[in-house]
Amino acid sequence: MQGGFIPNYQFKRTNNMPHNIPTVHIQKHTRGISDTKRTEVANLQKYIQELLGDTHHTFLQGSYANDTSTSDINDVDIVAIRKTTYSSVHTGLSFPTSIPWETIFSEIETKLKNQNRYTWTVERSEGGKCIEVRTSGFKADVVPAVQINEDVKSDPIAIYSFKTGIEKVNRPRTHIENGVAKHNATNQNYKPIVRMFKNWVKNHFDNTDIISSYQVESLVYNTPNENFHNDHAYSFLFVGNHIAELLSQRDILPIKINSVCGTDDITTNWNIVARQSFKNKLKESVSHGLSAYKATTIQEAQNYWDKTFNI
Incomplete structure (x- = not known):
């Protein structure tokens, strides 16, 4: 599904449904520092x-x-x-x-x-x-x-x-304040999902200049609050799909994608080739993530989830 989006109805159909992705395999991507x-x-x-x-x-x-x-x-x-x-x-x-x-x-x-x-x-x-x-x-x-x-x-x-x-x-303290506000507005789910996407980037694009940590955080920050869920595997699907759609809109329209501080456009100095590479890989990974969510066995779910994160 690298060439297109996954329809939102496919996500809604899985909402509140149990899945077979092992919790430990989700948490290793959302875990903070000790x-x-x-x-x-x-x-x-x-x-x-x-x-x-x-x-x-x-x-x-x-x-x-x-x-x-x-x-x-x-x-x-x-x-x-x-x-x-x-x-x-x-x-x-x-x-x-x-x-x-x-x-x-x-x-x-x-x-x-x-x-x-x-x-x-x-x-x-x-x-x-x-x-x-x-x-x-x-x-x-x-x-x-x-x-x-x-x-x-x-x-x-x-x-x-x-x-x-x-x-x-x-504006480093504005950055902190906005992050706290977003975290509270998403029922404490914003920061774990930022960490999840940073791990995803590290696994797919390690040691490259495809995207900065600040750009990753800003893309997640720009995602509407209703896309964040207590089930972080489910959040990955919704947030990832929204980010891919947002970047596709940016490809054809001069829209501004604000930083976490809200003062600058994170796409201004983002190389178009790097941006396309990030977007296409994200679409592919969201597709794998959806397959993991729908898998009927634990092993199948784990295999697709690991593929999502290039493990």
Whole structure:
């Protein structure tokens, strides 16, 4: 069924019907990170805040902060806002003194290097947007930022890339707030389904640039709430089908597919070939998922479900 959609009536016909997909095979795709990993990450973020001191406000962002990361997460993002330092680009204001981004990065880099609690390496990222801290367990990307609003604890903020030379507006806390609202509006089913689709992408497109984690989350976020169900196998069918339909509409119409933050279009810089590859593989997988849902034996259901996730 790679060339077309699966009619919605086929989904409705399976609604509330028992299926033979083993629960353990569903949960392995929706599982979040362990309590041990949570403690490890929290301790690292707290220590980085201690190193930077009162001149900075730090917090976790991205998949970890949103609880949409897969269980095997090995990297986290930590924002480090330089307090009382404002973007002249995005505030439209002029200030009596200025500080270059090189200094903002170097201050953080120096403090991260001059510590003795962890055995880690510290270096600039290849794209020049963050400072990478690598421990034996995982990697933390520390993202230097400055304020736009007067309140350091409110969005937006400004971040910088040395590769592009562009100062960009970012809304990491809006991202978190919108994710929480969506999760609550879907009876706590949104975040497990995001993790499910991230695992699906990893299994089908690992080590490629087909789609980013943020784009995956945004596509799931754009799916209407009624498509999320307590039966996560059933949710995969509905959410996957909606995403495929949405991307097909985007192929012929200049519609905007909002990010989780609601401010930018996730298809703007998404290569058309990569987008088509993602959409076609998703259609194929939804078809396999439907076969798994309708299978009459546990073995048949498991085989189709594993095929859905390229296992």
